[in-house]
Amino acid sequence: MKKLLxxxxxxxxxxxxxxxxxxxxxxxxxxxxxxxxxxxxxxVLLQHAMEDYTLYKTQVDALLLEMEKMEEYEKNKPDNIxxxxxxxxxxxxxxxxxxxxLKRWKEKGxxxxxxxxxxxxxxxxxxxxLIKYEISKDKEKENILLEIIKNY
Amino acid sequence: xxxxxILKALRxxxxxxxxxxxxxxxxxxxxxxxxFLQSFKEKLKRWTxxxxxxxxxxxxxxxxxxxxxxxxxxxxxxxxxxxxxxxGHLKTKIIKIVVxxxxxxxxx
Numbered sequence: 001m002k003k004l005l006x007x008x009x010x011x012x013x014x015x016x017x018x019x020x021x022x023x024x025x026x027x028x029x030x031x032x033x034x035x036x037x038x039x040x041x042x043x044v045l046l047q048h049a050m051e052d053y054t055l056y057k058t059q060v061d062a063l064l065l066e067m068e069k070m071e072e073y074e075k076n077k078p079d080n081i082x083x084x085x086x087x088x089x090x091x092x093x094x095x096x097x098x099x100x101x102l103k104r105w106k107e108k109g110x111x112x113x114x115x116x117x118x119x120x121x122x123x124x125x126x127x128x129x130l131i132k133y134e135i136s137k138d139k140e141k142e143n144i145l146l147e148i149i150k151n152y
Numbered sequence: 153x154x155x156x157x158i159l160k161a162l163r164x165x166x167x168x169x170x171x172x173x174x175x176x177x178x179x180x181x182x183x184x185x186x187x188f189l190q191s192f193k194e195k196l197k198r199w200t201x202x203x204x205x206x207x208x209x210x211x212x213x214x215x216x217x218x219x220x221x222x223x224x225x226x227x228x229x230x231x232x233x234x235x236x237x238x239x240g241h242l243k244t245k246i247i248k249i250v251v252x253x254x255x256x257x258x259x260x
Contacts, residue, residue, distance in 0.1 A: 118208075
């Protein structure tokens with residue numbers, strides 16, 4: 001019984017040490033779902049960017065609000081600086097990412113087909129980087145557990 | 153229009169700009185330029201053709217090049233812990249050189 005207790009304590013201490021040394025937030029199902037959802041919402045909305053901005057202002061504002069909420073959500077998660085920095089870039093209207101493209105649509109009134117097609121590809125790649133990073137957190141967790149099991 | 157020649161000229165212009173700013177640029181700086189150019193060689197070719205054909209304005213072209221810089225920042229954040237390129241070099245001047253070199257060459 002004592003031996004079993006010792007193993008349990010050892011396992012917990014290894015797990016605690018491993019998690020602390022990585023200092024990366026664990027995979028968050030909510031973040032992942034929101035990122036995928038916002039990627040598709042952005043893609044659908046940008047399909048209309050060759051049309052007059054004013055027709056889609058409400059949808060653009062709603063999308064930006066959802067993105068700001070996500071930025072705030074990621075900001076307040078512990079050990080989550082990378083995800084937060086990624087969101088910060090994507091929601092900054094002065095950068096050339098999601099909010100920046102929506103700002104350009106607003107300023108120009110409408111975007112040309114060729115530009116919109118190329119810019120949308122860039123934006124989708126930005127979302128992919130964000131989603132891949134969230135998934136990698138789960139992979140890290142899996143690797144930590146595998147390492148612990150291997151060394152046990 | 154020979155895109156490979158344009159790319160060679162662009163690389164030379166970027167390295168010349170580096171040399172202008174620093175008496176001796178490091179291998180890291182050269183590497184950063186190459187990583188940046190390689191990261192979007194195919195896209196740059198496509199954007200150059202679209203610009204030459206009049207489907208993109210110079211302003212559109214510049215926006216896309218800047219978006220590539222921001223995408224590279226995101227991808228570097230994604231590869232947390234992996235060697236990162238020093239993005240300090242990829243500031244306004246570099247973007248302007250890319251846009252100027254390509255737009256002049258594409259319209260030549």
